Amino acid sequence: MTRIRTWSDSPFSPVVGRDDVPPAAVIAEDGGESTQVHEIAGHPGWLAKLYRKPLSEAASATLRTLVYMPTMMSEQDQTLVNTCVSWPVARICDGPHTVGVVMAKAPEQFYARLRSFDGRELDPAPLTLDLLLHSDEYCAKRGVRSDMSVRARAMLELLRVGGLFARHNIVYADWSYGNAFWELGTGAVFIIDMDTSGIGAREWIESMSWEDPLYPETTRLPLTVYSDRYKLAVLTVRCLTGERDVEPSAAHAVLLERLGHNPFHTALGKSLSASRPADRPSPQELLQTLERWMTATVMTYEPPEEHSAPNITGTVDLRLRTPGAAPPVPQNTPPVPDVVPTPPHCLGRTAVIVLVVVCIVIILLLSAAVG
Template identity: 30%
Template sequence: MTGSTPADGGAAGPADVRRDWKLPRTVSLGDLGPLADPVSEHNGQAIAVRPLKDHPGWLAKLYRPGLLPEDADRLDLLISAPGTLPEADRALLYAGTCWPAARIQEPGNPAVGCVIPMAPEHYRSELRRGGFGERRFVEIDWLAKSDESIGGIGLPPPGPAGRLAACLRLTELAAILETLGLVYSDWSFSNAFWSPDRRSVYLIDVDGCQPEKMPDVHQPNWADPLTPPGTDADEYTDRYRIGLLVAKCMTGRRDAHAFHTVAASPWQNQPAVSEVLLDMLLATDRERRPSAAQLNRALDGGPYLRPSPRPARGELPPLPPPPVPRPPTPGDAENGDETEVTTPERPDSDLQAVGWIVVLTIAVVLLFLVTASH
């Protein structure tokens, strides 16, 4: 993966930027003309992301030295992949991602970087915090918070309809990647922008996609329990993470709260959505996780036809313990922070053991006092 950076979105470019400039599949730095100052540096595998002065709306994403010829082949595969899609899916992919348009090469280095489009301006919003405003890209992180928190920074609260629309777009993009046989793995809060006004999302860092499998980089709170450490991420890892991201964005709850909210009752009277998500998140066999296309269909009001009966509730892994909210701090209101602390309940057997230890301790003390008095 090439690292998560809002600079993949950059400043706004023309809405029809892909039609304005027809790039060859392979270019040199000289072909691109002068580069502007970096909008991001030393982030993941990218040493810099720089706007192209002569081509507004485009960025050069330059990689660290040491990439192999296989990386050039992989970039070529990604650049060509949209051409294999139906026109509607290709349009969705281009509109919703910073899909690489050309590979940058130089003598002796076949993978200097790639050319990517900038994110549209409507993914920026004015965020108000502590009496100050800042116009910036809105990460999808905010959808995993309450409508009250979102409204508190000056964004229009999405409500159920806005959350549903964003999750529909997310799962459309995930389904297209799955159709192409590509693993993204980086489904998380920082790798997508959200437009509250247009109820859409924009996926970044897609130039890190790999066919079939890729190294599974550890992401706190996004670890797949059925992808052991040290093994590769694959389509089933992607299914878990897109399910987790959708659960958090739909419910506005973070961490284990999302599990409990989805499991407690059908979400917004859509039982198929809850069923798909529970199978994605709680399946004991990773290959039985529903696909992104199945989740998208359920979100769109369609049915969910489970290929085999779900195991009885007692055979499913237990839900994570419900988080316990920590006491609020003065900065929470302005930051929309909803940090939670998970405190597992002490099993009854542990409580009984503690009780017996107390009783035995008192007995020993009493015996010592009686013996001393004689």
């Protein structure tokens, strides 16, 4: 079966009615902000998510912007959208109200048959990052390899998506172990539930075990790309170490024991401990330092035969793959640094010479006048 592109292959208009998205099979009910998520009849691979209540005018406008946003992206960013994100492709409207959204279902490669603890093979289910919040021994019992090479590959791909969101000022805010699926063979990730993302800012939302010291519950400040940097760093350090129930700083200390001092570990630590939001390294910075560490480190893994589930086999590709690579900035678009430097004010060489000559003439005239 040909894998659909999760935005470009949409068969829907940007705005559809309820009648345009009839249910074929219900995927979930009464979850979070939705009453139902169902597959759309006649359109395999596409889902309709119906909200508990119509979106506000502001939220509806943001969703409309998200639907159209890929049209303004570079080709490289569109590739990330089409392969790594369940991007909103249409608003479901009832008159003037937005009552739902259409998105792509996660491709089959992100589903796997895990083992139960008694050795039985379970039904296919999304392979989420939640599994990496456990030890290598635990993952092996479930039939999944999870040594550092596997964990690092998945985090590399996660940071690519984080960089995509940051480049377009998207505040996802909902970074969690269950909202990111992954595929073992390539380390590819797939992010879901991004239809409620903000652009520039988003209302504060509670995140159990994820409290940001710079955006605490006591202030409930609007969330920004800087709060996303913290959550992405927490997700990264916990998945790399398998340390779920400790403070991020403690997981960071465990990572130091395993990796030693290196620029990636340092940047990750700054993301977790910076005293000002803007001092937190961007996803792109974390991505670049992790890439350099992976390139410089020989990582091999040959799982014991008894731990290899039939559905989760093969080698982990540690080469920096092109399709999901951090996109280069188009040549006709100048790169945008985090902080735009102010150019020094300087005089050209000719101007300096003229100024010196003028000064000399003035001095001579003054001397003659005094004489």
